[in-house]
Amino acid sequence: xxxxxxxxxxxxxxxxxxxxxxxxxxxxxxxxxxxxxxxxxxxxxxxxxxxxxxxxxxxxxxxxxxxxxxxxxxxxxxxxxxxxxxxxxxxxxxxxxxxxxxxxxxxxxxxxxxxxxxxxxxxxxxxxxxxxxxxxxxxxxxxxxxxxxxxxxxxxxxxxxxxxxxxxxxxxxxxxxxxxxxxxxxxxxxxxxxxxxxxxxxxxxxxxxxxxxxxxxxxxxxxxxxxxxxxxxxxxxxxxxxxxxxxxxxxxxxxxxxxxxxxxxxxxxxxxxxxxxxxxxxxxxxxxxxxxxxxxxxxxxxxxxxxxxxxxxxxxxxxxxxxxxxxxxxxxxxxxxxxxxxxxxxxxxxxxxxxxxxxxxxxxxxxxxxxxxxxxx
Ligand SMILES: *Cc1c(COP(=O)(O)O)cnc(C)c1O
Numbered sequence: 001x002x003x004x005x006x007x008x009x010x011x012x013x014x015x016x017x018x019x020x021x022x023x024x025x026x027x028x029x030x031x032x033x034x035x036x037x038x039x040x041x042x043x044x045x046x047x048x049x050x051x052x053x054x055x056x057x058x059x060x061x062x063x064x065x066x067x068x069x070x071x072x073x074x075x076x077x078x079x080x081x082x083x084x085x086x087x088x089x090x091x092x093x094x095x096x097x098x099x100x101x102x103x104x105x106x107x108x109x110x111x112x113x114x115x116x117x118x119x120x121x122x123x124x125x126x127x128x129x130x131x132x133x134x135x136x137x138x139x140x141x142x143x144x145x146x147x148x149x150x151x152x153x154x155x156x157x158x159x160x161x162x163x164x165x166x167x168x169x170x171x172x173x174x175x176x177x178x179x180x181x182x183x184x185x186x187x188x189x190x191x192x193x194x195x196x197x198x199x200x201x202x203x204x205x206x207x208x209x210x211x212x213x214x215x216x217x218x219x220x221x222x223x224x225x226x227x228x229x230x231x232x233x234x235x236x237x238x239x240x241x242x243x244x245x246x247x248x249x250x251x252x253x254x255x256x257x258x259x260x261x262x263x264x265x266x267x268x269x270x271x272x273x274x275x276x277x278x279x280x281x282x283x284x285x286x287x288x289x290x291x292x293x294x295x296x297x298x299x300x301x302x303x304x305x306x307x308x309x310x311x312x313x314x315x316x317x318x319x320x321x322x323x324x325x326x327x328x329x330x331x332x333x334x335x336x337x338x339x340x341x342x343x344x345x346x347x348x349x350x351x352x353x354x355x356x357x358x359x360x361x362x363x364x365x366x367x368x369x370x371x372x373x374x375x376x377x
Contacts, residue, residue, distance in 0.1 A: 007189075019242060042243075053234070108136055138166070147177060196243060256357075276290070303319065
């Protein structure tokens with residue numbers, strides 16, 4: 001049986017056309033016309049005002065944090081249920097994270113805990129430098145109360161929308177609400193350039209400065225002149241061509257992922273102890289990944305047994321992100337709550353969710369999960 005992957009790349013065919021143009025023009029470099037077009041088209045699709053194409057989502061978050069003034073000794077409040085890339089750039093800048101728990105309705109940052117933490121910091125006379133909210137697995141966090149809390153204390157909000165391209169919050173794209181938003185085009189995301197990212201903001205000066213920092217911080221001069229430390233973070237013109245071909249089919253990719261979810265929900269939803277990640281009332285979940293929790297007492301097997309049963313049949317499934325406050329590398333930092341995220345990690349499993357998944361692939365997954373339940377009870 002051929003391997004079923006969690007979330008493999010899915011090319012549209014258009015990518016090669018754009019890459020062909022790159023080769024025909026010999027513009028094999030970072031920057032170039034494909035990069036400019038990719039940024040413009042990304043703004044058109046997401047409603048972002050300004051966009052900067054970068055080598056990764058992590059690079060985008062690093063620039064967003066640095067430009068928000070995060071430096072040595074500064075606190076940043078961040079969702080605990082996420083991938084480590086949401087947190088690492090805080091450390092790059094010498095800051096430190098404080099982890100905020102999830103709320104059950106979206107699995108994303110709990111707005112009440114955020115507001116309480118900001119209030120406590122204000123009382124203590126030292127506010128965090130920034131808040132990083134993560135939009136997990138294709139679903140937006142509850143941005144309205146999160147933005148209200150940030151505005152109240154004048155703390156800039158950065159949105160990690162790496163997993164949420166194609167989602168909506170009250171009809172708009174998460175990632176375009178805060179001071180800055182970041183997206184990822186890593187190989188497993190809903191669209192991919194093999195590797196890449198995007199930084200967006202409504203603030204032109206912010207994006208202009210990020211563009212300069214990402215290009216080795218060259219000052220405008222005919223020779224090489226530098227007045228600050230920069231990075232080599234720009235996206236290759238070749239990869240931007242891939243990105244344009246992918247962006248053109250984003251909506252189809254969302255529909256395919258949502259169809260995967262609908263199938264799994266219909267075929268597994270009746271099993272005792274199985275609960276799917278909810279779709280919160282404020283917007284559209286892309287179902288980038290179909291994620292469910294398994295109550296072992298009711299189901300008859302725990303999520304690890306299900307994962308291993310799938311793996312034995314050459315099917316890749318993954319546990320939900322292990323929360324940052326439980327990671328050895330971040331053990332020294334404070335967590336506000338953490339029980340919700342910890343239980344989602346304990347019971348949560350991501351099923352194969354690629355937009356190229358076939359009916360036969362999905363049926364194989366369902367059959368193995370159902371068989372394990374029947375064996376267990
Ligand atoms: C993938 C991901 C990132 C990092 O993006 P890269 O392009 O791989 O650097 C950041 N945050 C979250 C939540 C992600 O899933």
